[in-house]
Amino acid sequence: MHLMAHAHTAREKTRLMREAERVCASAGEQFTPLRRQVFDLLIAEHAPAKAYDLLAKLGGEAKPPTIYRTLEFLMKLGLVHRIESLNAFVACEVGACDRSTIFLICDTCGRAEEFDAGHALVDLGEAAARDGFQIKRTMIEATGLCAACKKAA
Amino acid sequence: MHLMAHAHTAREKTRLMREAERVCASAGEQFTPLRRQVFDLLIAEHAPAKAYDLLAKLGGEAKPPTIYRTLEFLMKLGLVHRIESLNAFVACEVGACDRSTIFLICDTCGRAEEFDAGHALVDLGEAAARDGFQIKRTMIEATGLCAACKKAA
DNA sequence: CATAATATGGTACAAGATAACGTTGCTGCG
DNA sequence: CGCAGCAACGTTATCTTGTACCATATTATG
Incomplete structure (x- = not known):
């Protein structure tokens, strides 16, 4: 084991889990033990988690399709996001999340902060539309x- | 062979190649035959090109490190960009390109259009800074x- | 209960990327 | 000349990431 450090308090983890249950239920989907376990692993992480690392934490029995399927499901509900530039996954910190997300990824500590950029997204959409491009996602x-790493330096 | 269709006119290809030579020279780097060939393949593409596809077009003799090294070099000079969400690469269409790029990727035709979003990037940088995060890239x-696919539909 | 739909297990492999090391060829210098 | 130093390229092997496909189990539903 390494340093114990969780991104969320126990209270907040519970809140996220409750919220996930709610999202699942209202989508008419099942929040199965496997899905719960993967989501739980994700909210316990500091930083974006790799698929194969999560897989290992499932006990070493699970095979790749298991984790990819589960992550895909969680992403479909907006509970988890994929960070393309890292080939990694993070739990969404705000329950009902829009499909279009912004991440600030710290090169130093590796954490990814989900972010609300105000008008940046809207402006981009409008600028693209003026060019005839209709953005979906x-x-x-x-x-x-x-901020934390800057302070530490 | 499939449909012949090039993203650029011969004149424009020449311009991009000249520009690449200039960028290379001014960086004190060599624009070798291999690098030239890979860049040429990229500007002949309609859409983002996969590393292994480019590799195949090098004659089938080349091995993975060859193409990845070459792409890395071209990216270092800003002549080529990587599209993370596609694991693919595109030639930069504007010679001296900023490191921070915006791509509009058409789901239908697969082409990626490099884009200038006006203030969107600045706004994002400022919003992040208010949060204490200093964006590098x-x-x-x-x-x-x-636009083309919308018209066609 | 029967049956369909959903969820999970598992094999095998495809696709993407890099580490490590060897080879070549050039440039500069004693 | 002879060789050190370096950049580019070649080669092998391996690692990481992701998926197609088939089997099985579980759950919802007529």
Whole structure:
């Protein structure tokens, strides 16, 4: 084991889990033990988690399709996001999440902070529309130095 | 062979190649035959190209490190960009390109249009800074329907 | 209960990427 | 010349990431 450090308090984890149950139920989907376990692993992480790392934490028995299927399901409900530039996954911190997300990824500590960019997304959509392009989904991933790491340096 | 269709006119290809030579020279780097060939393949593509597809077009003799090294070099000079959500690469259409790029990717035809979003990037940087996060590099990849495909539908 | 739909298990492999090391060829210098 | 130093490229092997496909189990529903 390494340093114990959780991204969320026990209270907040419970809240996220409750919220996930609610989202699942209202989508008419099942929040099965496997899905619960994977989601639980994700909210316990500090940083974006790799599929194969999650797989290992499932006990070493599980095979790749298991974790990919489960992550796909959780993403479909907006409970989990994929960070393309890292080939990794994070639990969504705000229950009912829009499909278009913004992540600020710290190069130093590796954490990914979900972010609300105000008008940036709207502006992008409008600018693209003026060009005749109709945006369905936007992925924004910015890397840099987070507040905590800047302070530490 | 499939449909012949090039993203650029011969004149424009020449311009891009000249520009690449210039960028290379001014960076004190060599624009070798291999690098030239890979860049040429990229500007002949309609859509983002996969590393292994490019590799195959090098004659079938080349091995993976060859193409990845070459792409890495071209990206270092800003002549090529990686599209994270596709694991693919595109030639930069504007010679001296900023590191932070925006792509509009058409779900229908697969083409990726490099884009200038006006203030969207600045706004994002400022919003992040208010949060204490200092952005170094931003990736924006939007998917949707391009003007040509919208017209065709 | 029967049956369909959903969820999970598992094999095998495809696709994407890199580490490590060897080879070549050039450039500069004693 | 002879060789050190370096950049580019070649080669092998391996690692990581992801999926197609089939089997089985579980759950919802007529």
